[in-house]
Amino acid sequence: xxxxxxxxxxxxxxxxxxxxxxxxxxxxxxxxxxxxxxxxxxxxxxxxxxxxxxxxxxxxxxxxxxxxxxxxxxxxxxxxxxxxxxxxxxxxxxxxxxxxxxxxxxxxxxxxxxxxxxxxxxxxxxxxxxxxxxxxxxxxxxxxxxxxxxxxxxxxxxxxxxxxxxxxxxxxxxxxxxxxxxxxxxxxxxxxxxxxxxxxxxxxxxxxxxxxxxxxxxxxxxxxxxxxxxxxxxxxxxxxxxxxxxxxxxxxxxxxxxxxxxxxxxxxxxxxxxxxxxxxxxxxxxxxxxxxxxxxxxxxxxxxxxxxxxxxxxxxxxxxxxxxxxxxxxxxxxxxxxxxxxxxxxxxxxxxxxxxxxxxxxxxxxxxxxxxxxxxxxxxxxxxxxxxxxxxxxxxxxxxxxxxxxxx
Amino acid sequence: xxxxxxxxxxxxxxxxxxxxxxxxxxxxxxxxxxxxxxxxxxxxxxxxxxxxxxxxxxxxxxxxxxxxxxxxxxxxxxxxxxxxxxxxxxxxxxxxxxxxxxxxxxxxxxxxxxxxxxxxxxxxxxxxxxxxxxxxxxxxxxxxxxxxxxxxxxxxxxxxxxxxxxxxxxxxxxxxxxxxxxxxxxxxxxxxxxxxxxxxxxxxxxxxxxxxxxxxxxxxxxxxxxxxxxxxxxxxxxxxxxxxxxxxxxxxxxxxxxxxxxxxxxxxxxxxxxxxxxxxxxxxxxxxxxxxxxxxxxxxxxxxxxxxxxxxxxxxxxxxxxxxxxxxxxxxxxxxxxxxxxxxxxxxxxxxxxxxxxxxxxxxxxxxxxxxxxxxxxxxxxxxxxxxxxxxxxxxxxxxxxxxxxxxxxxxxxxxxxxxxxxxxxxxxxxxxxxxxxxxxxxxxxxxxxxxxxxxxxxxxxxxxxxxxxxxxxxxxxxxxxxxxxxxxxxx
Numbered sequence: 001x002x003x004x005x006x007x008x009x010x011x012x013x014x015x016x017x018x019x020x021x022x023x024x025x026x027x028x029x030x031x032x033x034x035x036x037x038x039x040x041x042x043x044x045x046x047x048x049x050x051x052x053x054x055x056x057x058x059x060x061x062x063x064x065x066x067x068x069x070x071x072x073x074x075x076x077x078x079x080x081x082x083x084x085x086x087x088x089x090x091x092x093x094x095x096x097x098x099x100x101x102x103x104x105x106x107x108x109x110x111x112x113x114x115x116x117x118x119x120x121x122x123x124x125x126x127x128x129x130x131x132x133x134x135x136x137x138x139x140x141x142x143x144x145x146x147x148x149x150x151x152x153x154x155x156x157x158x159x160x161x162x163x164x165x166x167x168x169x170x171x172x173x174x175x176x177x178x179x180x181x182x183x184x185x186x187x188x189x190x191x192x193x194x195x196x197x198x199x200x201x202x203x204x205x206x207x208x209x210x211x212x213x214x215x216x217x218x219x220x221x222x223x224x225x226x227x228x229x230x231x232x233x234x235x236x237x238x239x240x241x242x243x244x245x246x247x248x249x250x251x252x253x254x255x256x257x258x259x260x261x262x263x264x265x266x267x268x269x270x271x272x273x274x275x276x277x278x279x280x281x282x283x284x285x286x287x288x289x290x291x292x293x294x295x296x297x298x299x300x301x302x303x304x305x306x307x308x309x310x311x312x313x314x315x316x317x318x319x320x321x322x323x324x325x326x327x328x329x330x331x332x333x334x335x336x337x338x339x340x341x342x343x344x345x346x347x348x349x350x351x352x353x354x355x356x357x358x359x360x361x362x363x364x365x366x367x368x369x370x371x372x373x374x375x376x377x378x379x380x381x382x383x384x385x386x387x388x389x390x391x392x393x394x395x396x397x398x399x400x401x402x403x404x405x406x407x408x
Numbered sequence: 409x410x411x412x413x414x415x416x417x418x419x420x421x422x423x424x425x426x427x428x429x430x431x432x433x434x435x436x437x438x439x440x441x442x443x444x445x446x447x448x449x450x451x452x453x454x455x456x457x458x459x460x461x462x463x464x465x466x467x468x469x470x471x472x473x474x475x476x477x478x479x480x481x482x483x484x485x486x487x488x489x490x491x492x493x494x495x496x497x498x499x500x501x502x503x504x505x506x507x508x509x510x511x512x513x514x515x516x517x518x519x520x521x522x523x524x525x526x527x528x529x530x531x532x533x534x535x536x537x538x539x540x541x542x543x544x545x546x547x548x549x550x551x552x553x554x555x556x557x558x559x560x561x562x563x564x565x566x567x568x569x570x571x572x573x574x575x576x577x578x579x580x581x582x583x584x585x586x587x588x589x590x591x592x593x594x595x596x597x598x599x600x601x602x603x604x605x606x607x608x609x610x611x612x613x614x615x616x617x618x619x620x621x622x623x624x625x626x627x628x629x630x631x632x633x634x635x636x637x638x639x640x641x642x643x644x645x646x647x648x649x650x651x652x653x654x655x656x657x658x659x660x661x662x663x664x665x666x667x668x669x670x671x672x673x674x675x676x677x678x679x680x681x682x683x684x685x686x687x688x689x690x691x692x693x694x695x696x697x698x699x700x701x702x703x704x705x706x707x708x709x710x711x712x713x714x715x716x717x718x719x720x721x722x723x724x725x726x727x728x729x730x731x732x733x734x735x736x737x738x739x740x741x742x743x744x745x746x747x748x749x750x751x752x753x754x755x756x757x758x759x760x761x762x763x764x765x766x767x768x769x770x771x772x773x774x775x776x777x778x779x780x781x782x783x784x785x786x787x788x789x790x791x792x793x794x795x796x797x798x799x800x801x802x803x804x805x806x807x808x809x810x811x812x813x814x815x816x817x818x819x820x821x822x823x824x825x826x827x828x829x830x831x832x833x834x835x836x837x838x839x840x841x842x843x844x845x846x847x848x849x850x851x852x853x854x855x856x857x858x859x860x861x862x863x864x865x866x867x868x869x870x871x872x873x874x875x876x877x878x879x880x881x882x883x884x885x886x887x888x889x890x891x892x893x894x895x896x897x898x899x900x
Contacts, residue, residue, distance in 0.1 A: 203895065217835035
């Protein structure tokens with residue numbers, strides 16, 4: 001069982017503070033041997049986007065001739081704005097200006113049409129596979145990131161390695177043998193908006209009395225926020241950025257952890273997805289702000305950092321009848337940081353014609369997400385092919401690590 | 409399942425859900441299946457378990473010890489504040505520190521120079537005791553198989569509500585009061601519980617009887633101090649016959665006179681009296697009392713005891729208390745047939761509370777009422793704790809209950825917390841529940857699938873909509889929060 005705990009507040013992040021908060025005596029990650037030889041001190045952050053991010057709305061393939069027909073409200077970047085061209089084929093949702101800046105500075109790389117081996121459409125099971133690193137739900141009780149930390153070759157055996165989980169509990173991705181810290185910023189509160197919508201919908205179908213009272217509560221909230229029409233999205237920005245910034249400072253500390261995981265919820269956009277100005281745009285904006293907060297918080301350490309943002313699966317290629325999308329298959333993954341060989345898209349584009357869609361409904365997966373993650377772990381932390389194929393992502397020898405994702 | 413026996417009514421998991429939610433503290437994993445064959449029998453079996461109503465967590469103090477220690481603590485802190493003020497010279501910063509602040513322990517303070525010494529928050533003993541008492545109940549609520557016994561304790565404890573806002577002594581004694589005056593009588597006689605309550609320092613302090621002095625008593629004549637009718641009134645209006653029980657203001661004063669001299673051994677009292685119930689004849693209003701037409705001779709403490717004896721047995725009391733009992737468990741407007749059965753049982757058994765509890769569980773009307781009563785905040789929190797299987801830290805539970813307006817032993821009035829839906833179902837309260845549900849879900853460290861938790865907790869009672877909402881949530885945490893907020897979880 002990993003040791004977990006909650007550290008005291010920022011910004012006075014000190015080793016002592018963290019140790020006290022962790023509630024148990026733990027040592028700090030050594031520097032991977034190969035990295036030390038090169039004078040490096042790498043950081044790795046895994047961002048788990050829970051709820052299935054619509055890759056076609058975040059990074060629309062505006063050059064695909066089948067794209068406009070699939071979507072109406074959600075078709076952005078087609079002359080009407082909403083997205084800015086990244087290359088001749090893909091565009092980036094305009095809700096993500098910081099990410100666009102990183103892309104142009106060659107510090108952001110986007111993989112498209114990627115998916116885990118999971119091919120069903122349950123969020124829980126999909127996240128389970130995303131985090132456990134196997135090919136099936138329940139395939140492992142530990143997470144691939146924890147196993148990666150456990151397998152790190154260390155330059156000097158100064159102590160144990162440690163991963164940092166941002167949140168009240170340790171997510172599966174970081175559970176396992178390697179000791180883990182968890183840390184919650186004092187202001188880390190649920191965004192709630194998405195949960196609120198789901199609850200309102202449930203009440204409207206099942207309990208008129210609760211529905212009425214809950215609607216009144218919503219009205220109260222709206223009245224409270226009415227002074228500032230901009231406020232609607234600001235909750236998410238703060239809720240995403242505060243933990244990101246705190247986490248980044250912990251990672252930046254000389255004796256801080258080197259590997260961290262953080263989760264953001266709210267991507268399950270079945271109704272009124274709002275890729276341009278609505279809900280998804282707000283969440284993408286919040287994610288973008290969180291990326292910026294990580295960069296700022298890491299300071300000079302950003303140059304030796306890789307941030308990987310992944311989600312359990314994508315969403316249907318077609319827009320549904322409610323201005324949203326349903327559970328799908330392939331989607332995007334973001335790689336950001338000074339260590340990333342960025343400024344480009346990595347995609348074997350499958351096409352969006354009916355025949356090319358997976359089960360005639362989803363963007364087809366052409367890149368195994370494990371190949372991306374293995375490439376990062378290999379090049380960034382120096383994990384061996386063998387450790388990656390056996391321990392970190394069991395039975396994945398046939399999934400070759402992607403080369404060249406990071407700066408040589 | 410269970411259809412073989414002819415004598416037994418047809419059972420379903422929905423009866424098991426009702427057993428655990430309407431009568432109990434909520435289902436844990438496995439509970440529904442365990443009791444599904446015979447939910448009523450399971451409740452009765454729990455009541456028959458030895459020690460089911462006991463709360464014997466080591467370290468919880470008897471009320472006399474607690475009260476003595478609390479009064480000493482208050483005096484010590486007061487002395488330290490004075491000392492600090494003196495040490496700080498003309499600066500009286502400490503005076504602003506308020507009641508809750510004090511310097512470190514006196515012996516430690518001697519080792520440090522006054523200049524280095526900083527005022528440091530030290531929790532009053534009453535608060536520590538209070539937290540320990542709350543923690544013990546959170547723990548017990550997790551462990552009991554169904555929780556009907558704990559629900560009964562909560563009902564009677566709330567019926568005879570003491571208020572911690574009355575000050576540190578009551579704050580520190582509230583838990584001991586429940587352990588000493590309520591729990592031993594939850595399956596015993598109402599008149600014994602009433603008697604134990606009336607003799608308990610927490611009640612005497614909370615409703616001011618401890619300072620009630622007969623105007624014509626020896627002390628009253630000398631000091632010009634008088635009667636306090638607070639307890640006398642609530643004794644009739646809330647605890648026994650009810651506001652429509654046929655008494656007048658004159659009766660209130662007569663009851664207060666009969667109970668004058670019922671007090672608590674003060675700090676300067678002899679050691680044997682300190683912190684305990686004491687009858688002081690010199691405070692007692694002399695003379696015969698007439699209460700609702702009946703005369704009570706002055707037999708000292710026996711006069712008040714005779715009044716209590718009769719109030720406990722008044723037909724109005726049976727009706728008043730049993731109507732509240734049915735409303736608290738079954739429905740805001742309880743089925744008259746159920747109330748009648750409870751009242752009859754109460755009268756026929758001389759207020760045997762175990763008998764009425766069994767009558768409640770055995771009555772079909774208590775089971776067939778629709779599940780449309782909102783769980784009170786405490787029930788919601790405890791049920792959430794049981795559903796998720798994650799123990800709630802005391803501090804979290806107290807903050808949550810404060811947010812939802814049900815801080816333990818801090819009711820809005822001596823009438824106790826309301827039990828009706830309308831009182832708890834307000835927009836901001838529902839919003840508060842959602843926030844707490846989200847925090848509880850975030851705290852959850854389990855690995856169980858939310859769909860399985862839903863099946864464990866609500867079984868077949870969960871609607872298709874709720875099942876789908878939980879199954880389609882975009883994270884485990886969100887699924888659990890939605891589960892806790894689902895109508896089927898909120899209603900009982």
